[in-house]
Amino acid sequence: xxxxxxxxDSSQPIVRMRGITKRFGGVVALDDVDLDARxxxxxxxxxxxxxxxxxxxxxxxxxxxxxxxxxxxxxxxxSMSSHSDAIAAGVDAVYQNLAIADHLTPAENLFLGxxxxxxIFGVKVLDNKRMRKEATATLKDRLGVQLKSMDVLTESLSxxxxxxxxxxxxxxxxxxxxxxxxxxxxxxGPQETARTLQLIKSLRDQxxxxxxxxxxxxxxxxxxxxxxxxxxxxxxxxxxxAHTDNEEVLSMIVGTKTIAGEH
Amino acid sequence: xxxxxxxxxxxxSMGQRLEPYISFIGPMAMIIAILLxxxxxxxxxxxxxxxxxxxxxxxxLYMPMAMAMTFVITQRGIDLSIGSVAALSGVxxxxxxxxxxxSAPVAALIALALGALMGLINGLVIxxxxxxDLIGTLAMDLVYRGIGLVIAKGLVLARFxxxxxxxxxxxxxxxxxxxxxxxxxxxxxxxxxxxRTHFGRYTIAIGSNPEASDMTGxxxxxxxxxxxxxxxxxxxxxxxxxxxxxxxxxxTSAPYFNLHVIAAVxxxxxxxxxxxASIVGSLAGVLLLSMMINALVTLRIEFFWQSVASGAVIIxxxxxxxxxxxKDRDGGSGLSGLISNPRLLKTYRLAAIILAVLILLLxxxxxxxxxxxxxx
Numbered sequence: 001x002x003x004x005x006x007x008x009d010s011s012q013p014i015v016r017m018r019g020i021t022k023r024f025g026g027v028v029a030l031d032d033v034d035l036d037a038r039x040x041x042x043x044x045x046x047x048x049x050x051x052x053x054x055x056x057x058x059x060x061x062x063x064x065x066x067x068x069x070x071x072x073x074x075x076x077x078x079s080m081s082s083h084s085d086a087i088a089a090g091v092d093a094v095y096q097n098l099a100i101a102d103h104l105t106p107a108e109n110l111f112l113g114x115x116x117x118x119x120i121f122g123v124k125v126l127d128n129k130r131m132r133k134e135a136t137a138t139l140k141d142r143l144g145v146q147l148k149s150m151d152v153l154t155e156s157l158s159x160x161x162x163x164x165x166x167x168x169x170x171x172x173x174x175x176x177x178x179x180x181x182x183x184x185x186x187x188x189g190p191q192e193t194a195r196t197l198q199l200i201k202s203l204r205d206q207x208x209x210x211x212x213x214x215x216x217x218x219x220x221x222x223x224x225x226x227x228x229x230x231x232x233x234x235x236x237x238x239x240x241x242a243h244t245d246n247e248e249v250l251s252m253i254v255g256t257k258t259i260a261g262e263h
Numbered sequence: 264x265x266x267x268x269x270x271x272x273x274x275x276s277m278g279q280r281l282e283p284y285i286s287f288i289g290p291m292a293m294i295i296a297i298l299l300x301x302x303x304x305x306x307x308x309x310x311x312x313x314x315x316x317x318x319x320x321x322x323x324l325y326m327p328m329a330m331a332m333t334f335v336i337t338q339r340g341i342d343l344s345i346g347s348v349a350a351l352s353g354v355x356x357x358x359x360x361x362x363x364x365x366s367a368p369v370a371a372l373i374a375l376a377l378g379a380l381m382g383l384i385n386g387l388v389i390x391x392x393x394x395x396d397l398i399g400t401l402a403m404d405l406v407y408r409g410i411g412l413v414i415a416k417g418l419v420l421a422r423f424x425x426x427x428x429x430x431x432x433x434x435x436x437x438x439x440x441x442x443x444x445x446x447x448x449x450x451x452x453x454x455x456x457x458x459r460t461h462f463g464r465y466t467i468a469i470g471s472n473p474e475a476s477d478m479t480g481x482x483x484x485x486x487x488x489x490x491x492x493x494x495x496x497x498x499x500x501x502x503x504x505x506x507x508x509x510x511x512x513x514x515t516s517a518p519y520f521n522l523h524v525i526a527a528v529x530x531x532x533x534x535x536x537x538x539x540a541s542i543v544g545s546l547a548g549v550l551l552l553s554m555m556i557n558a559l560v561t562l563r564i565e566f567f568w569q570s571v572a573s574g575a576v577i578i579x580x581x582x583x584x585x586x587x588x589x590k591d592r593d594g595g596s597g598l599s600g601l602i603s604n605p606r607l608l609k610t611y612r613l614a615a616i617i618l619a620v621l622i623l624l625l626x627x628x629x630x631x632x633x634x635x636x637x638x639x
Contacts, residue, residue: 063478084480099475101468103538112468113479115461125459 012075013038014177014209015060015091020069022055029055030066031233037178037209042200044220044241045213047230048253053213056230057180060211061093062086092170093180098162102155106147106165107135109154110172138168142206143199160192164199171203178209185219197223217246231255289580290531290547297554301561309561319443320432322553324504326446328524329531329545330453331497334463334490336528337470339537342494344385344400346520347407349502352378353512354411356503357420360427367424375499381407382495386488404521411514421511431507442504447546449497454542462489470537519570526573527552530580552576 013036022030030052037043045053058064060071062080071078073089080086083093100109111131118127132150139145145164147157154162163184170179184200185193200223204210214220220227224241229252236252301309308314328345335342356374359365365373381403388399433441457463465486468476477483501520506512529535530551531544555576556569 082480083478087480095478099472099478101471101475101538103467103471104464108464108467112464112476113481115464117461126461126464128458 014074016072016075017056017060018070018072020056020059020066020071022052022059022064023067028233030059032069033230033233033235035060035228035235036238037211039177039209040204040207041225042204042210042212042223043226043228044224045211045228045230046215046217046220046249046253050232051230051253052233053230054182057093057182057211057213060086060178061091061180087173088175090173090175090177091180092173092176092178093182094163094166094170094184095182098166100154100162100166103153105132105151106139106154106157106161106168107132107150109165110135110138110169112169114173134172135168138172139164142171142203143168144202145199158192159188160195163188163192163196167199167203171208176208178211179203180211180213182213183215184212185214185216193219217249220249221246229253287532287541287543287547289583290544290551293530293576293580294547294551294554297551297558301558305558305561309558314557314561316440318550318553318557320440320508321557322549323440323442323446324501324508325520325524325527325549325553326546327449327497327500327504328494328520329527329549330449330542331490331494332524332528333453333531333533333540333542333545334457334466335494336525336533336535337466337537337540338487338490339470339473340389340396340487340490341525341535342382342385342400342491342498343397343521344381344404344407345494345498345501345524346517347404347411348378348381348495348498349505349520350512350514350516351381351407351411351414351502352499353502353506353516354415354420354514356427357423357506357512358414360423361420367426371427371430371503374503375496378495378497378499378502379492380495382492382498383488385495386491389491390484390487408514415514417513419511419513423506423510427503427507428510429507431504431510433507442508445500445504449500450542450546453545457540457542462486466490467538467540470534470540472538523552523573526577530576532584534584535581 015035015037017033017035020030020033020035021028033052033056035043035045035056045056047053055064059066062083062085065079065081071080073091078089080089080091086092101112104112107128108131111134116127116131116134117124118130119125136147136150139147143164145161145168147161154165157165167179167181170176181200184196188196197219200210200212204223204225212220212224221241226238227241227244227249228238229236229249231253232255236255239249239252328349332342332345352374355377356370359370359373360367385400385403388394388403389396392399394402429435429441430445431442435441439447457466465476465481468479468481469483469486473483498520502512502517505517509516527548528545529548531546531548532541533539533544552573555572559569559572560566
């Protein structure tokens with residue numbers, strides 16, 4: 001457990017990525033990167049464009065396969081060959097471009113790919129009523145979000161509401177333990193940003209390991225417990241948010257400072 | 264813009280509020296317009312029971328295809344081969360019955376299976392060979408039409424067993440003609456499939472956001488193939504209905520199926536950009552086109568104007584939907600803003616030049632015109 005020696009070992013990491021290297025042809029996108037994520041903790045990943053943030057989480061969520069390195073979930077090595085594998089293992093992501101079908105209702109989006117069915121004379125049909133009810137409950141109980149109507153198409157919702165639907169889809173899986181969020185506040189206004197940050201904190205308090213990629217250091221300092229700084233494909237340090245400041249993280253991002261003994 | 268209990272009505276334009284109903288209101292408004300017009304001009308002949316029956320009978324042929332095409336278009340696809348699929352299925356069925364003595368029900372089921380097979384080929388061409396749907400189905404249209412001609416040569420196969428004519432023009436079921444019952448049943452089935460099955464749900468999801476659907480674990484290619492198989496089967500059903508209706512079939516039958524069906528679906532509010540499906544709209548679209556064509560016939564307008572009118576209706580309705588769905592419409596502009604946009608000046612100039620050249624050439628031609636030579 002590099003760079004987190006300050007933290008007591010009371011919580012073992014759920015995710016333990018070790019020596020992750022990813023090459024696209026001749027380009028090294030990630031070079032020997034380690035990452036730990038713990039339950040009830042928000043880990044922020046920051047770094048300039050092209051630092052390897054997105055590649056790192058795409059490997060964690062099964063979208064890419066690492067060229068080298070291992071991923072451990074709860075202490076056992078896990079290899080994911082697709083995003084569905086990651087979801088089955090309890091790792092899901094809410095992407096920047098929100099993987100939502102605009103022409104479906106919130107409930108239909110929430111259950112997309114895992115629809116509830118009932119049987120009529122042996123024929124399986126979608127149970128729209130039950131999905132609508134459960135979606136309403138998930139949004140309300142876990143995210144504290146209550147939409148004016150569940151029967152509108154998702155395209156008519158605001159950016160924050162759409163994001164809530166995307167998050168609800170991830171947290172609806174009972175076995176979800178790690179939630180990755182890629183630029184959750186990039187497309188939101190100030191008020192919705194505040195709401196989303198609040199939401200992330202409440203998900204953390206519900207015991208999830210939350211990994212947030214963000215360009216906004218203000219947001220990062222408000223919500224994160226630890227900050228993982230990427231630079232040119234390498235991890236240049238993991239710092240406790242409480243023991244650092246904006247300036248230090250910024251200098252790590254641009255490369256004027258590295259934490260000694262990280263790698 | 265708080266996430267909780269925000270009132271979505273506030274920020275919604277009229278177009279957005281009407282949107283769920285537009286697909287129904289649009290064709291309905293046009294149907295009512297036709298009804299009012301015909302009530303004023305030619306009520307006696309248009310509103311005869313036999314004529315209304317005829318309208319339904321004409322529309323019935325297109326209902327199964329419009330229903331299936333709604334799925335294909337909602338998935339951001341298109342199928343330009345349905346006319347040939349219908350003709351080839353019909354021809355094969357006819358040959359099995361006339362030449363090989365197959366019983367009518369078996370031959371009809373074989374026709375449906377052949378339609379499904381042709382749809383499967385379309386789907387595989389598009390998803391496996393990665394040929395864009397427009398080109399893929401257009402090319403397969405040539406293939407199926409060609410095979411039909413190879414099998415049937417120039418023959419017209421006629422006189423079929425009762426089952427086939429019953430499906431095509433029978434009247435034995437209650438008050439409605441049998442094909443109308445078949446057509447309406449297919450529409451009801453389509454609505455059920457769209458709203459109650461995985462296939463229907465994924466159809467909308469794929470058309471709305473293919474990448475997101477893929478990430479959710481939906482097998483996008485497989486469900487696209489399903490839509491084309493569905494389409495092929497319904498086209499074959501239309502082929503059987505057509506054979507029964509005319510009590511004859513030939514390889515060159517059904518030349519206008521493609522555009523007529525696509526027109527009905529698009530007029531009904533299903534978006535060509537995917538994700539927005541309306542089965543009810545497709546039904547209204549089919550009825551609208553049939554009523555319009557029937558009105559032209561009733562008014563004794565030359566047959567060839569039908570295609571002009573169909574085209575005009577398509578342009579008008581698609582332009583209307585696009586205008587209604589445009590999100591960043593400026594408040595006051597409207598139609599006048601559309602026409603007096605300064606950026607259009609060069610386009611107007613081009614139009615003026617083309618018209619001027621055309622008029623000039625006509626004048627030259629007229630001034631130097633010689634004897635007329637009849638082409639025959």
